[in-house]
Amino acid sequence: MARNLELRSTFQLSGEGLGTLAQPQESRFTPTSQVAEVKESINKNNFGVATLMSKAIFSSLDEEMQEMAEAYCSKRLASLVNKGFETEEDILSFRNAAGSLENFEFNNENTFDAGCGSKFCLREGAHKGHVILHVPAFIPVKELNIPKDATNFKICARLISISDFERNGEQVSILNKAQHAKVGIYETTMLPVLRISTQPLTAQLSIPGVGSIQNDVSAILVLGIKFYTYKNSKFSFIPEHGMMKIMTVH
Numbered sequence: 148m149a150r151n152l153e154l155r156s157t158f159q160l161s162g163e164g165l166g167t168l169a170q171p172q173e174s175r176f177t178p179t180s181q182v183a184e185v186k187e188s189i190n191k192n193n194f195g196v197a198t199l200m201s202k203a204i205f206s207s208l209d210e211e212m213q214e215m216a217e218a219y220c221s222k223r224l225a226s227l228v229n230k231g232f233e234t235e236e237d238i239l240s241f242r243n244a245a246g247s248l249e250n251f252e253f254n255n256e257n258t259f260d261a262g263c264g265s266k267f268c269l270r271e272g273a274h275k276g277h278v279i280l281h282v283p284a285f286i287p288v289k290e291l292n293i294p295k296d297a298t299n300f301k302i303c304a305r306l307i308s309i310s311d312f313e314r315n316g317e318q319v320s321i322l323n324k325a326q327h328a329k330v331g332i333y334e335t336t337m338l339p340v341l342r343i344s345t346q347p348l349t350a351q352l353s354i355p356g357v358g359s360i361q362n363d364v365s366a367i368l369v370l371g372i373k374f375y376t377y378k379n380s381k382f383s384f385i386p387e388h389g390m391m392k393i394m395t396v397h
Contacts, residue, residue: 192319196239196312197229198222203328204367207307212371215389216253224251239319240311241365245396248367252392259392262292263372269395272351276360278306278368278395280333282348287340294388297374299337304370306331306352311363322363329354337375337382368394 201224205213231244241248252258265285272279282302287293291300310327312319321327331352338345352368360366371391375382 192314193232193239194225194229196319197225197232199312200228200241200309201225203309204307204369207305207328207330208369209303211373211384211386211389212303212305212369212391214384214386215371215373215391217256220253224248227251237314238311238322239314240363241309241367242396245365248393248396250392250394253371254389254391257292257388257390259370259372259390262390263290265290267370267394269368271397272353274359275397276306276308276331276364276366277351277353278366280304280348280350280352280368280370282345284344284347286342286344287338288342291340291372292388292390293340294374294385296376297340297385297388298377299339299375299382301335301337301373301375302348302370303334303373304332304350304352304368306354307367307369308354308357308360309365309367311365323361326354326357326360326364329357331355365396367396370394 198221201221204224205216205221208216227247228241228244231241231247232239233243250260252260266283268281268283270279270281271277287300293300308326308329310321310323313322331354333350333352335348354360354366369391371389374385374388376385377383
């Protein structure tokens with residue numbers, strides 16, 4: 148069953164927001180030779196915000212989940228977020244790229260979709276930032292791509308909040324710092340790799356302590372499966388065979 152959900156503030160901004168991301172003023176008569184420079188600067192501002200959002204996601208994962216991600220995964224995620232931003236829009240929102248980010252794999256060499264055949268049922272809870280996760284009973288050796296020597300596994304989930312950002316002249320600032328980069332945590336106990344069915348699992352993930360999640364905040368659900376080997380009375384983590392992806396963005 149679910150452990151107690153915990154709330155962590157894993158990412159903070161300075162009081163000046165992102166004031167260092169300068170955006171040049173564009174007049175009606177900007178010379179053609181300078182248009183590309185203006186657009187490039189705007190794109191750099193957007194990518195800077197996308198990078199901060201990506202880092203907030205990764206900072207909300209525990210050490211084992213971070214180890215499961217492939218090299219440069221954070222930059223790959225930031226690139227997809229950035230592509231979801233509209234260049235001329237003043238509001239930069241993580242969920243603008245929801246279509247590309249849902250089912251985002253953190254390790255393309257060992258994808259969640261290829262390595263896990265079990266169903267994961269999701270249902271929205273009473274409010275935004277509240278998700279009910281249900282895992283029907285399944286047989287691990289049939290439904291999971293079990294790595295060699297693995298004797299146990301865990302199912303883990305993180306529900307992470309990411310605030311929208313706003314451009315205002317030369318400044319880029321966070322809109323909802325109080326609800327940004329907070330996380331609800333779920334993780335099973337150590338489950339054995341067996342040829343018999345597991346018990347069904349149901350968990351409620353929420354982001355407590357900040358009230359109802361506002362419209363200027365996106366909620367991202369990350370789901371992962373960790374593998375372990377038990378030897379000499381000790382569990383050892385096998386990060387290279389872990390599977391993890393973004394399930395939903397809303």
